[in-house]
Amino acid sequence: MRIALVTSLVALAVGFVTTGCSKKAVGAPGEIFAVQVIAVEAKRQPVTESLSLIGSLAANEMVEIKAETEGIVQDILFGEGQRVEKGQLLIRLDETKIATALAEAESNFKLSQANFERAKQLFKGQLISQQDYDQVTASFDVNQATVDRRKRELKDTRICAPFAGIMGARIISPGQVIARDAVLSWLVDLDPIKVELNVPERFLSQVQVGQTLDLKVAAYPTNRFQGKVYFVAPSVDSNTRTTLVKAEIPNPNRELKPGMFANLDLTVNVRENSIVIPEAALSQLLDGNRAIVFAVDTNSTVQLRPVKLGLRLAGQVEIVGGLEAGEKVVVEGVQKIGPGAKVKLAPVEAAAPYLKPS
Structure with missing residues (x-):
């Protein structure tokens, strides 16, 4: 795997050098040309790891009046x-x-x-x-x-x-x-309301009482409801290989009804200080969890940097190795630069589309 990574980096670097030489031949001898690019700073922020599941809503209490x-x-x-x-x-x-x-x-x-x-x-x-x-x-x-x-x-x-x-x-x-x-x-009794879900056994080690979940239903597509797991069954169903899990959802307006189908995101881990960059900064994917980014040093020089990827988020990606918080990575203009190139950073406002809304 190390040999494959080195080969990829060498091939990528050679390509950039070749491109750089052809450009130099056209320009004035000894001229240093700084290419304008858009760069974004790697930031630390919480990253939530969750399981996407489906469930069914049930009343908190329900009885026939006889x-x-x-x-x-x-x-x-x-x-x-x-x-x-x-x-x-x-x-x-x-x-x-x-x-x-x-x-x-x-x-x-x-x-x-x-x-x-x-x-x-x-x-x-x-x-x-x-x-x-x-x-x-x-x-x-x-x-x-x-x-x-x-x-x-x-x-x-x-x-x-x-x-x-x-x-x-x-x-x-x-x-x-x-x-x-x-x-x-x-x-x-509809407040709180319960959600029941069958969790595949391969995920059981990640599920426990007290975890939070986000819930969406078709009747209210723009609303997100939050709840907390209060029960994990002590056994696995031998037929379905799943375990029954129950959570309580506050339902003061009684919008949620028993029998509704629900899509759930169950939070299984929160990393408070993860390093996150825009997904657009990934110049080349090497395999499932590694990629190349262009980092800009304090001298405005581009460095080819292999990084290890964590979770993929909405337009963002977690970096678990190869990059530190505060370092800048190029998100636009990659096709115009190579390793060692001098760059000029565009105004901060230009990076706004790549920043996750707060």
């Missing part, structure tokens, strides 16, 4: 799409039959309680048998359980929100007879 007891719908106290608070009354069922049944159960319980107290005294005085006492006790227990059950049924005629959220469509009407466990509506 009837815990059968009955007739008396009042519907929520609007479709309305925000409700935890414990807020949503639906009230007609409690007439249950209230009557509760009153009957309480009456039977009082009678069985009196019988139980009497039987207890008689049993202590050995005036009744164990069998008679057990029958009275069993009747007391049954009536007590019936009262408890009727009280729960009465309470279940009032259906309340289990958590704060947004109500879905209602699928009942006042006066409708509903059965136990019938679905009446849905309740969804």
Whole structure:
């Protein structure tokens, strides 16, 4: 690989020298001609390394609102799409039959309680048998359980929100007879919202709880939403060779909806002091991660410089070897210069198109 690099540099240098000689033959003997070029200073700045993934949005919490007891719908106290608070009354069922049944159960319980107290005294005085006492006790227990059950049924005629959220469509009407466990509506908590993604196992070493991610959805193409990973599954799916990862996204305006498809950039590393130059400064690529740039020294002389490349960014490239921060590299006018050439730097304003907006 070193031999290949030297060969490339020699070939490149010879080409420039040949071009330079042909130009000198036309000009005046001994004349030093400075070519105007545009150069940009290599700067230190944070570089973010991320994985591009896809995911699906899911509600923070989502539950079916069901009837815990059968009955007739008396009042519907929520609007479709309305925000409700935890414990807020949503639906009230007609409690007439249950209230009557509760009153009957309480009456039977009082009678069985009196019988139980009497039987207890008689049993202590050995005036009744164990069998008679057990029958009275069993009747007391049954009536007590019936009262408890009727009280729960009465309470279940009032259906309340289990958590704060947004109500879905209602699928009942006042006066409708509903059965136990019938679905009446849905309740969804959208803030925060969750995103679920399946990360290929080859990337698992780079994913951990606490990492940030950027998210985009088709419904809002110009918006970027940010969130944080809170769960990485402890196992890999043997069929897909992926691991489930979940993140939370703040969603105060409730723009994001469950079921949406999302494109994600998951931040796996941030290098705070990377050296970055415009991609236009790369004069020649030697292989996948090496290139040639033209560096300008303090004497305005061009040097051929091999550099090692890191991440490719939007119009920028990270340099991980061969160049120091503060050095200038030519981004325009490369075709007019060669190693050792004298250059004149264009005004700073000319380099503006090559600078990353701050």
